[in-house]
Amino acid sequence: MEPFHPADKIQDLQYFGEFGGVNPSISDSSTYTFLSAKTMFDTFEGNAEGCYLYSRHSSPMNLYLSQALAAMEGTESANVAASGMGAITSVIMQLCHAGDEIVSSRTIYGGTYAFMKNMLPNWGIKTHFVDITKLEVVEAAINAQTKVLYCETVSNPLLEVADIEGLANLARKYNLKLVVDNTFSPLSVAPAKLGADVVIHSLTKFINGSSDTVGGVVCASQEFINDLKNVNNGAMMLFGATMDSLRASSILKNLRTLHIRMKQHSHNALYLATQFEKDGLKVVYPGLESHPSHAVYSKMLNKEYGFGGMLTLDVGTLDRANALMELMQHRNLGYLAVSLGFYKTLFSAPGTSTSSEIPLEEQIEMGLTDGLIRFSIGLDNDIERTYGLMKSCMIELGIL
Numbered sequence: 001m002e003p004f005h006p007a008d009k010i011q012d013l014q015y016f017g018e019f020g021g022v023n024p025s026i027s028d029s030s031t032y033t034f035l036s037a038k039t040m041f042d043t044f045e046g047n048a049e050g051c052y053l054y055s056r057h058s059s060p061m062n063l064y065l066s067q068a069l070a071a072m073e074g075t076e077s078a079n080v081a082a083s084g085m086g087a088i089t090s091v092i093m094q095l096c097h098a099g100d101e102i103v104s105s106r107t108i109y110g111g112t113y114a115f116m117k118n119m120l121p122n123w124g125i126k127t128h129f130v131d132i133t134k135l136e137v138v139e140a141a142i143n144a145q146t147k148v149l150y151c152e153t154v155s156n157p158l159l160e161v162a163d164i165e166g167l168a169n170l171a172r173k174y175n176l177k178l179v180v181d182n183t184f185s186p187l188s189v190a191p192a193k194l195g196a197d198v199v200i201h202s203l204t205k206f207i208n209g210s211s212d213t214v215g216g217v218v219c220a221s222q223e224f225i226n227d228l229k230n231v232n233n234g235a236m237m238l239f240g241a242t243m244d245s246l247r248a249s250s251i252l253k254n255l256r257t258l259h260i261r262m263k264q265h266s267h268n269a270l271y272l273a274t275q276f277e278k279d280g281l282k283v284v285y286p287g288l289e290s291h292p293s294h295a296v297y298s299k300m301l302n303k304e305y306g307f308g309g310m311l312t313l314d315v316g317t318l319d320r321a322n323a324l325m326e327l328m329q330h331r332n333l334g335y336l337a338v339s340l341g342f343y344k345t346l347f348s349a350p351g352t353s354t355s356s357e358i359p360l361e362e363q364i365e366m367g368l369t370d371g372l373i374r375f376s377i378g379l380d381n382d383i384e385r386t387y388g389l390m391k392s393c394m395i396e397l398g399i400l
Protein backbone atom coordinates (compact mmCIF):
# COMPACT_ATOMS: atom_id res chain seq x y z
CA MET A 1 0.00 0.00 0.00
CA GLU A 2 1.32 3.45 -0.87
CA PRO A 3 1.66 5.80 2.12
CA PHE A 4 -1.55 7.68 2.86
CA HIS A 5 -1.61 10.82 4.98
CA PRO A 6 -5.25 11.57 5.75
CA ALA A 7 -4.63 14.50 8.10
CA ASP A 8 -2.58 16.28 5.40
CA LYS A 9 -5.38 15.71 2.90
CA ILE A 10 -7.81 17.46 5.24
CA GLN A 11 -5.33 20.25 5.98
CA ASP A 12 -4.82 20.96 2.27
CA LEU A 13 -8.50 21.78 1.77
CA GLN A 14 -8.98 25.53 1.75
CA TYR A 15 -12.50 26.97 1.93
CA PHE A 16 -12.99 30.72 2.26
CA GLY A 17 -16.13 32.46 3.43
CA GLU A 18 -18.19 34.83 1.33
CA PHE A 19 -16.37 37.93 2.65
CA GLY A 20 -12.91 36.43 2.76
CA GLY A 21 -13.64 34.68 6.06
CA VAL A 22 -11.21 31.96 7.12
CA ASN A 23 -14.14 29.59 7.52
CA PRO A 24 -16.65 28.92 4.73
CA SER A 25 -19.96 30.78 4.98
CA ILE A 26 -23.00 28.86 6.11
CA SER A 27 -25.73 28.92 3.53
CA ASP A 28 -28.73 29.37 5.79
CA SER A 29 -31.31 28.29 3.20
CA SER A 30 -33.41 25.24 2.48
CA THR A 31 -34.17 26.31 -1.10
CA TYR A 32 -32.34 28.17 -3.86
CA THR A 33 -33.46 30.51 -6.64
CA PHE A 34 -32.76 30.02 -10.33
CA LEU A 35 -32.33 32.73 -12.92
CA SER A 36 -33.97 30.56 -15.55
CA ALA A 37 -36.55 27.81 -15.48
CA LYS A 38 -34.36 25.70 -17.76
CA THR A 39 -31.53 25.58 -15.17
CA MET A 40 -34.01 24.44 -12.53
CA PHE A 41 -35.10 21.58 -14.77
CA ASP A 42 -31.47 20.61 -15.51
CA THR A 43 -30.66 20.63 -11.80
CA PHE A 44 -33.54 18.24 -11.12
CA GLU A 45 -32.11 15.95 -13.76
CA GLY A 46 -28.73 16.17 -12.05
CA ASN A 47 -27.11 18.03 -14.96
CA ALA A 48 -26.32 21.41 -13.45
CA GLU A 49 -22.96 21.23 -11.72
CA GLY A 50 -22.61 23.81 -8.94
CA CYS A 51 -26.34 24.54 -8.72
CA TYR A 52 -28.28 23.86 -5.54
CA LEU A 53 -31.92 22.88 -5.58
CA TYR A 54 -33.09 21.96 -2.12
CA SER A 55 -31.04 21.31 1.02
CA ARG A 56 -32.24 17.74 1.62
CA HIS A 57 -30.36 16.93 -1.60
CA SER A 58 -27.28 19.01 -0.88
CA SER A 59 -26.16 22.33 0.52
CA PRO A 60 -22.84 24.17 0.23
CA MET A 61 -21.71 23.50 3.81
CA ASN A 62 -22.69 19.83 3.69
CA LEU A 63 -20.67 19.50 0.49
CA TYR A 64 -17.61 21.07 2.15
CA LEU A 65 -17.81 18.69 5.09
CA SER A 66 -18.47 15.72 2.81
CA GLN A 67 -15.49 16.63 0.64
CA ALA A 68 -13.20 16.86 3.69
CA LEU A 69 -14.34 13.44 4.92
CA ALA A 70 -13.88 11.91 1.46
CA ALA A 71 -10.33 13.32 1.49
CA MET A 72 -9.76 11.78 4.92
CA GLU A 73 -10.92 8.34 3.80
CA GLY A 74 -9.36 8.55 0.33
CA THR A 75 -12.66 8.00 -1.50
CA GLU A 76 -13.93 9.84 -4.58
CA SER A 77 -16.91 11.27 -2.77
CA ALA A 78 -18.97 11.32 0.42
CA ASN A 79 -22.31 12.48 1.77
CA VAL A 80 -23.05 13.54 5.32
CA ALA A 81 -26.18 12.42 7.17
CA ALA A 82 -28.11 13.49 10.25
CA SER A 83 -26.68 10.60 12.29
CA GLY A 84 -24.53 7.50 12.02
CA MET A 85 -27.68 5.37 11.89
CA GLY A 86 -29.02 7.63 9.11
CA ALA A 87 -25.90 6.78 7.11
CA ILE A 88 -25.93 3.05 7.93
CA THR A 89 -29.63 2.43 7.21
CA SER A 90 -29.45 4.37 3.94
CA VAL A 91 -26.45 2.38 2.70
CA ILE A 92 -28.02 -0.98 3.55
CA MET A 93 -31.38 -0.11 1.98
CA GLN A 94 -29.62 1.16 -1.15
CA LEU A 95 -27.58 -2.03 -1.56
CA CYS A 96 -30.14 -4.69 -0.51
CA HIS A 97 -33.58 -5.59 -1.81
CA ALA A 98 -36.13 -8.26 -0.87
CA GLY A 99 -34.50 -11.71 -1.06
CA ASP A 100 -30.96 -10.40 -0.54
CA GLU A 101 -28.72 -11.40 2.35
CA ILE A 102 -26.02 -9.76 4.45
CA VAL A 103 -23.08 -11.38 6.20
CA SER A 104 -22.25 -9.19 9.18
CA SER A 105 -19.93 -9.24 12.13
CA ARG A 106 -21.85 -10.27 15.23
CA THR A 107 -20.08 -7.69 17.38
CA ILE A 108 -21.37 -4.43 15.97
CA TYR A 109 -22.98 -1.29 17.32
CA GLY A 110 -26.24 -2.20 19.10
CA GLY A 111 -28.39 0.01 16.87
CA THR A 112 -26.96 -1.53 13.69
CA TYR A 113 -27.50 -5.00 15.13
CA ALA A 114 -31.12 -4.21 16.04
CA PHE A 115 -31.77 -2.78 12.56
CA MET A 116 -30.40 -5.86 10.83
CA LYS A 117 -31.93 -8.39 13.18
CA ASN A 118 -35.37 -6.87 13.87
CA MET A 119 -36.20 -4.53 10.99
CA LEU A 120 -34.56 -5.83 7.81
CA PRO A 121 -36.62 -9.09 7.84
CA ASN A 122 -39.71 -6.87 7.37
CA TRP A 123 -38.33 -6.03 3.93
CA GLY A 124 -37.28 -9.62 3.18
CA ILE A 125 -33.57 -9.05 3.91
CA LYS A 126 -31.79 -11.65 6.02
CA THR A 127 -28.56 -11.18 7.99
CA HIS A 128 -26.10 -13.89 9.04
CA PHE A 129 -24.10 -12.79 12.09
CA VAL A 130 -20.62 -14.32 12.20
CA ASP A 131 -17.27 -14.08 13.97
CA ILE A 132 -15.68 -11.57 11.59
CA THR A 133 -12.14 -12.41 12.71
CA LYS A 134 -12.42 -15.88 11.12
CA LEU A 135 -12.34 -15.45 7.33
CA GLU A 136 -13.29 -19.11 6.73
CA VAL A 137 -16.43 -18.65 8.85
CA VAL A 138 -17.28 -15.48 6.90
CA GLU A 139 -16.77 -17.27 3.57
CA ALA A 140 -18.92 -20.23 4.64
CA ALA A 141 -21.85 -17.86 5.35
CA ILE A 142 -21.79 -16.39 1.81
CA ASN A 143 -24.35 -17.75 -0.65
CA ALA A 144 -25.91 -16.77 -3.98
CA GLN A 145 -28.22 -14.23 -2.26
CA THR A 146 -25.45 -12.42 -0.37
CA LYS A 147 -24.99 -8.80 -1.44
CA VAL A 148 -23.15 -7.15 1.44
CA LEU A 149 -20.30 -7.94 3.84
CA TYR A 150 -20.61 -5.68 6.87
CA CYS A 151 -18.19 -4.98 9.71
CA GLU A 152 -16.66 -2.38 11.99
CA THR A 153 -12.88 -1.87 11.71
CA VAL A 154 -12.69 -2.08 15.50
CA SER A 155 -15.89 -3.49 16.89
CA ASN A 156 -18.20 -2.04 19.47
CA PRO A 157 -17.91 -2.92 22.31
CA LEU A 158 -15.54 -5.92 22.21
CA LEU A 159 -12.76 -4.26 20.20
CA GLU A 160 -12.45 -7.14 17.75
CA VAL A 161 -10.49 -6.07 14.68
CA ALA A 162 -11.60 -6.91 11.13
CA ASP A 163 -8.98 -7.95 8.57
CA ILE A 164 -10.21 -5.52 5.95
CA GLU A 165 -7.86 -6.68 3.17
CA GLY A 166 -8.93 -10.29 3.75
CA LEU A 167 -12.61 -9.32 3.71
CA ALA A 168 -12.10 -7.18 0.58
CA ASN A 169 -10.63 -10.23 -1.18
CA LEU A 170 -13.75 -12.23 -0.28
CA ALA A 171 -15.98 -9.38 -1.45
CA ARG A 172 -14.21 -9.31 -4.83
CA LYS A 173 -14.32 -13.10 -5.18
CA TYR A 174 -18.11 -13.24 -4.64
CA ASN A 175 -18.97 -9.84 -6.15
CA LEU A 176 -20.21 -8.34 -2.86
CA LYS A 177 -19.97 -4.83 -1.44
CA LEU A 178 -17.75 -4.52 1.62
CA VAL A 179 -19.24 -1.92 3.97
CA VAL A 180 -17.04 -0.84 6.91
CA ASP A 181 -18.07 1.28 9.89
CA ASN A 182 -14.83 3.09 10.81
CA THR A 183 -16.23 5.10 13.75
CA PHE A 184 -13.69 3.80 16.31
CA SER A 185 -10.61 4.37 14.15
CA PRO A 186 -10.69 7.60 12.12
CA LEU A 187 -7.26 8.48 10.64
CA SER A 188 -5.77 5.34 12.24
CA VAL A 189 -7.22 3.10 9.54
CA ALA A 190 -8.33 4.01 5.99
CA PRO A 191 -10.59 1.06 5.00
CA ALA A 192 -11.16 2.22 1.40
CA LYS A 193 -7.40 2.12 0.86
CA LEU A 194 -7.52 -1.52 1.99
CA GLY A 195 -10.31 -2.43 -0.44
CA ALA A 196 -13.59 -1.48 1.30
CA ASP A 197 -16.30 -0.24 -1.08
CA VAL A 198 -18.18 1.94 1.41
CA VAL A 199 -16.86 3.53 4.62
CA ILE A 200 -19.28 4.88 7.22
CA HIS A 201 -18.72 7.00 10.32
CA SER A 202 -20.85 8.15 13.16
CA LEU A 203 -19.53 11.73 13.28
CA THR A 204 -21.08 11.93 16.76
CA LYS A 205 -17.99 10.27 18.22
CA PHE A 206 -14.28 11.06 17.67
CA ILE A 207 -14.68 13.10 14.48
CA ASN A 208 -16.83 15.80 16.04
CA GLY A 209 -15.38 15.06 19.45
CA SER A 210 -17.39 17.50 21.55
CA SER A 211 -20.48 15.41 22.36
CA ASP A 212 -22.76 18.25 21.26
CA THR A 213 -24.39 16.73 18.17
CA VAL A 214 -25.17 13.56 16.25
CA GLY A 215 -24.05 13.15 12.65
CA GLY A 216 -22.95 10.57 10.11
CA VAL A 217 -21.23 10.17 6.77
CA VAL A 218 -20.98 7.72 3.88
CA CYS A 219 -17.67 7.76 1.97
CA ALA A 220 -17.64 5.88 -1.35
CA SER A 221 -17.30 6.16 -5.13
CA GLN A 222 -18.93 9.11 -6.91
CA GLU A 223 -21.29 6.65 -8.57
CA PHE A 224 -22.57 5.21 -5.27
CA ILE A 225 -22.93 8.65 -3.66
CA ASN A 226 -24.90 9.81 -6.73
CA ASP A 227 -27.13 6.72 -6.34
CA LEU A 228 -27.76 7.57 -2.66
CA LYS A 229 -28.72 11.15 -3.61
CA ASN A 230 -30.86 10.23 -6.61
CA VAL A 231 -34.21 12.08 -6.45
CA ASN A 232 -36.11 9.02 -7.73
CA ASN A 233 -34.58 6.10 -5.81
CA GLY A 234 -31.77 7.36 -3.57
CA ALA A 235 -32.03 6.24 0.07
CA MET A 236 -30.28 9.31 1.52
CA MET A 237 -32.47 11.65 -0.54
CA LEU A 238 -35.74 9.84 0.11
CA PHE A 239 -35.36 8.68 3.73
CA GLY A 240 -34.39 12.24 4.52
CA ALA A 241 -31.73 11.82 7.23
CA THR A 242 -30.20 15.15 6.21
CA MET A 243 -27.64 17.01 8.28
CA ASP A 244 -28.34 20.66 9.06
CA SER A 245 -25.89 23.20 7.58
CA LEU A 246 -25.18 24.83 10.93
CA ARG A 247 -24.12 21.48 12.35
CA ALA A 248 -22.03 20.67 9.28
CA SER A 249 -20.19 23.94 9.86
CA SER A 250 -19.35 23.14 13.49
CA ILE A 251 -18.30 19.56 12.69
CA LEU A 252 -15.98 20.78 9.92
CA LYS A 253 -14.25 23.11 12.39
CA ASN A 254 -13.80 20.26 14.88
CA LEU A 255 -12.47 17.98 12.13
CA ARG A 256 -9.52 20.40 11.80
CA THR A 257 -8.11 19.20 15.14
CA LEU A 258 -8.95 15.50 14.82
CA HIS A 259 -5.33 14.43 14.22
CA ILE A 260 -4.12 16.05 17.44
CA ARG A 261 -7.00 14.59 19.43
CA MET A 262 -6.59 11.06 18.06
CA LYS A 263 -2.90 11.03 18.98
CA GLN A 264 -3.72 12.06 22.55
CA HIS A 265 -6.65 9.61 22.89
CA SER A 266 -4.37 6.80 21.66
CA HIS A 267 -1.44 7.84 23.86
CA ASN A 268 -3.61 7.96 26.97
CA ALA A 269 -5.44 4.69 26.23
CA LEU A 270 -2.19 2.81 25.55
CA TYR A 271 -0.70 4.10 28.79
CA LEU A 272 -3.70 3.06 30.89
CA ALA A 273 -4.05 -0.32 29.14
CA THR A 274 -0.36 -1.09 29.70
CA GLN A 275 -0.58 -0.19 33.40
CA PHE A 276 -3.86 -2.08 33.93
CA GLU A 277 -2.35 -5.16 32.30
CA LYS A 278 0.72 -4.95 34.57
CA ASP A 279 -1.68 -4.73 37.53
CA GLY A 280 -3.15 -8.07 36.44
CA LEU A 281 -6.52 -6.62 35.38
CA LYS A 282 -8.53 -8.09 32.49
CA VAL A 283 -8.00 -5.29 30.00
CA VAL A 284 -8.63 -5.42 26.26
CA TYR A 285 -6.89 -2.86 24.04
CA PRO A 286 -5.83 -3.52 20.44
CA GLY A 287 -2.53 -1.74 21.07
CA LEU A 288 -1.45 -4.43 23.56
CA GLU A 289 0.51 -7.34 22.17
CA SER A 290 -1.79 -9.64 24.15
CA HIS A 291 -4.75 -8.58 21.96
CA PRO A 292 -5.63 -11.43 19.55
CA SER A 293 -5.83 -9.02 16.58
CA HIS A 294 -2.81 -6.89 17.46
CA ALA A 295 -0.86 -8.07 14.40
CA VAL A 296 -3.81 -7.59 12.01
CA TYR A 297 -4.42 -4.08 13.36
CA SER A 298 -0.71 -3.15 13.24
CA LYS A 299 -0.62 -4.07 9.56
CA MET A 300 -3.56 -1.78 8.71
CA LEU A 301 -2.54 1.04 11.03
CA ASN A 302 -1.45 4.55 10.17
CA LYS A 303 1.07 4.32 13.01
CA GLU A 304 1.28 8.00 13.96
CA TYR A 305 -2.37 8.03 15.17
CA GLY A 306 -2.07 4.93 17.32
CA PHE A 307 -4.55 2.22 18.28
CA GLY A 308 -7.35 4.56 19.30
CA GLY A 309 -9.02 5.68 22.49
CA MET A 310 -11.24 2.68 23.32
CA LEU A 311 -10.47 0.00 25.88
CA THR A 312 -12.48 -2.44 27.96
CA LEU A 313 -11.95 -3.68 31.48
CA ASP A 314 -13.69 -6.72 32.95
CA VAL A 315 -14.04 -6.35 36.69
CA GLY A 316 -16.02 -9.58 37.18
CA THR A 317 -19.53 -8.57 38.14
CA LEU A 318 -22.04 -5.91 37.19
CA ASP A 319 -22.17 -4.69 40.81
CA ARG A 320 -18.43 -4.07 40.85
CA ALA A 321 -18.57 -2.44 37.43
CA ASN A 322 -21.33 -0.11 38.60
CA ALA A 323 -19.55 0.71 41.86
CA LEU A 324 -16.31 1.49 40.04
CA MET A 325 -18.00 3.70 37.45
CA GLU A 326 -19.90 5.61 40.14
CA LEU A 327 -16.75 6.14 42.21
CA MET A 328 -14.70 7.26 39.19
CA GLN A 329 -17.40 9.75 38.28
CA HIS A 330 -17.52 10.98 41.89
CA ARG A 331 -13.74 11.58 41.72
CA ASN A 332 -14.19 13.45 38.42
CA LEU A 333 -12.15 10.93 36.39
CA GLY A 334 -14.83 10.67 33.75
CA TYR A 335 -18.55 10.47 33.20
CA LEU A 336 -20.90 7.52 33.42
CA ALA A 337 -22.31 8.00 29.95
CA VAL A 338 -22.68 6.19 26.65
CA SER A 339 -21.02 7.46 23.45
CA LEU A 340 -17.32 8.12 22.86
CA GLY A 341 -14.69 10.48 21.55
CA PHE A 342 -15.23 13.25 24.13
CA TYR A 343 -12.40 15.23 25.81
CA LYS A 344 -13.50 13.63 29.06
CA THR A 345 -13.26 9.89 29.67
CA LEU A 346 -16.67 8.22 29.28
CA PHE A 347 -17.55 4.80 30.65
CA SER A 348 -20.53 2.49 30.54
CA ALA A 349 -21.38 -1.18 31.01
CA PRO A 350 -22.24 -2.18 27.42
CA GLY A 351 -24.35 -5.23 28.35
CA THR A 352 -26.88 -3.07 30.15
CA SER A 353 -26.62 0.00 27.93
CA THR A 354 -25.35 0.31 24.36
CA SER A 355 -25.64 -3.40 23.55
CA SER A 356 -28.90 -4.04 25.41
CA GLU A 357 -30.48 -4.73 21.98
CA ILE A 358 -28.48 -7.97 21.87
CA PRO A 359 -30.24 -10.86 23.69
CA LEU A 360 -28.51 -12.08 26.87
CA GLU A 361 -27.57 -15.54 25.61
CA GLU A 362 -25.96 -14.02 22.50
CA GLN A 363 -24.08 -11.52 24.68
CA ILE A 364 -22.61 -14.40 26.70
CA GLU A 365 -21.62 -16.31 23.54
CA MET A 366 -19.71 -13.36 22.11
CA GLY A 367 -17.91 -12.65 25.38
CA LEU A 368 -19.95 -9.63 26.41
CA THR A 369 -19.77 -10.29 30.13
CA ASP A 370 -21.63 -8.55 32.96
CA GLY A 371 -18.58 -7.00 34.55
CA LEU A 372 -17.36 -5.41 31.32
CA ILE A 373 -16.77 -1.65 31.34
CA ARG A 374 -16.20 0.15 28.05
CA PHE A 375 -13.96 3.18 28.32
CA SER A 376 -13.58 5.99 25.82
CA ILE A 377 -10.36 7.49 27.14
CA GLY A 378 -10.30 11.27 27.18
CA LEU A 379 -7.68 13.90 26.39
CA ASP A 380 -6.30 14.08 29.96
CA ASN A 381 -3.13 16.15 30.01
CA ASP A 382 -1.43 14.07 32.72
CA ILE A 383 -2.50 10.47 32.22
CA GLU A 384 -0.13 9.17 34.92
CA ARG A 385 -2.05 11.23 37.46
CA THR A 386 -5.34 9.86 36.10
CA TYR A 387 -3.99 6.32 36.36
CA GLY A 388 -2.98 6.85 39.98
CA LEU A 389 -6.46 8.12 40.86
CA MET A 390 -8.20 5.28 38.98
CA LYS A 391 -5.99 2.76 40.72
CA SER A 392 -6.91 4.10 44.15
CA CYS A 393 -10.62 3.75 43.25
CA MET A 394 -9.99 0.09 42.36
CA ILE A 395 -8.04 -0.56 45.56
CA GLU A 396 -10.82 1.02 47.61
CA LEU A 397 -13.41 -1.29 46.01
CA GLY A 398 -11.27 -4.41 46.36
CA ILE A 399 -10.90 -4.81 42.59
CA LEU A 400 -7.13 -4.49 42.95
Ligand SMILES: *Cc1c(COP(=O)(O)O)cnc(C)c1O
Binds near residue numbers: 184202
Ligand atom coordinates in the same frame (compact mmCIF):
# COMPACT_ATOMS: atom_id res chain seq x y z
C1 LIG B 1 -22.59 5.53 17.74
C2 LIG B 1 -22.29 4.56 16.69
C3 LIG B 1 -23.15 4.40 15.59
C4 LIG B 1 -24.44 5.17 15.46
O1 LIG B 1 -24.22 6.53 15.25
P1 LIG B 1 -25.26 7.67 15.66
O2 LIG B 1 -24.56 8.92 15.26
O3 LIG B 1 -25.52 7.55 17.13
O4 LIG B 1 -26.50 7.41 14.87
C5 LIG B 1 -22.78 3.49 14.62
N1 LIG B 1 -21.66 2.77 14.71
C6 LIG B 1 -20.82 2.88 15.76
C7 LIG B 1 -19.59 2.04 15.79
C8 LIG B 1 -21.10 3.77 16.78
O5 LIG B 1 -20.27 3.86 17.82
